[in-house]
Amino acid sequence: MTTPAASPATTPLVPSTAPLGDDLRGLLRLLLQAITATSGLAEHVHANVLGVPSRLLGAPTRARTRGIAGLAYASVRTTSQWLGGGLDAALAKLPLAAQTGTRSARREALLAALNGVLGDHLHASSNSLALSACLRSNGQVLPLDDAAWPASLPFATPKLLVQVHGLCMNDLQWRQQGHDHGAQLAAEHGYTPVHLHYNSGLSIASNGQAFAQLLQQLLARWPVPVERFAILGHSMGGLVARAAILHASRNAQAWLQQLDQVVFLGTPHHGAPLERAGHLLQHTLGLTPWTAPFTGIGRLRSIGIQDLRHGSIGAPNADYPPLPAGLRAYAVAASTQAIAAGRGGRYPRGDGLVPIASALGEHRDPRRNLRIPKARQYLVAGTGHIGLLSSIEVYQQLRRWLA
Secondary structure, eight states, X not given: OOOXXXXXXXSOOEEOOSOHHHHXXXXXXXXXXXXXXXHHHXXXXXXXXXXXXXXXXXXXXXXOOOHHHHHHHHHHHHHHHHHHHHHHHHHHTSOHHHHOOEEOHHXXXXXXXXXXXXXXXXXXXXXXXXXXXXXXXXTEEOOTTSTTGGGGOTTOOSEEEXXXXXXXXXXXXXXXXXXXXXXXXXXXXXXXXXXXXXXXXXXXXXXXHHHHHHHHHHHHTOSSOOXXXXXXXXXXXXXXXXXXXXXXXXXXXXXXXXXXXXXXXXXXXXXXXXXXXXXXXXXXXXXXXXXXXXXXXXXXXXXXXXXXXXXXXXXXXXXXXXXXXXXXXXXEEEESSOSSOOGGGXXXXXXXXXXXXXXXXXXXXXXXXXXXXXXXXXXXXXXXXXXXXXXXXXXXXXHHHHO
């Protein structure tokens, strides 16, 4: 589980493929939906305060008010719909020149964060701000549906590294404090880094399926024979990688046979405590008629975030399927404290978001243990969740594993 980090000021601008008008229309839709949802919440609370619940605990008695109050709330909803339709049509008529914008690193970061929190809602409502899964190289989309796409990678090498970002992040944010693990591996060991860019608010299973399909296209026409193929996933990105592997194994996709190694950086294989706390709070709010309307706020968090409660990758009846035999898996965990085991042999606290045992794939229940060998586990001290991306110590370990 990740939170968006500031992109360095030196990150170059990326040419935009989305018109500015689309951004404005997407933001307008969100704003009007927020107005409607807020008025609905107010009316729901109003109705239950005015009503007399049959019991102190339980669901609210009704969600709508009556009389003058009901008319006022209905007017807000109608006005929002009318205004939204008019402005949406007006923005659609903007001349193309006025719609052209520049996709900056800051815009990319804000868009990724928005998709992490509301991505499933953006997708379901066909909002132009919703991201679609794609593979990128140097910030540019690889046009895999184009027969000539290999020309987009004139410097492709036999060593392929696919990096998968975490929740609320994007491919440009692998560079932290001037360091990018993939770029460094490319410079020193001849890897060609390719990035998955995806809507992290969608379910991990659906993102894994999309990732698997993209890898199938990528590997089928890689410009040179592949000698090494590794996936490097940070946080949620590791779960998306596991979901892709699961999908590929179930559907006999050829790319899985070419995958040599997968490295997990701070991946919450067994969930993240913050999401479990959010779920508990939402459940608690639903216990009385007066607080139940506020559970709608809790439900706003995306399905992607909710999947982090237990590290779900979409395997019904078994969320912890074993990794394929022969695939070398590695796990890096971080602790904001010293690495030495605490009292009773327990690990110290984790990286601020993911516990160490969860990041290493370890669990008391053998059915849920990923069984990553100790020799392929690494703990780094004095490092937070985002710090895994800029840690030179982590990079040195990646070199030993991947070089």
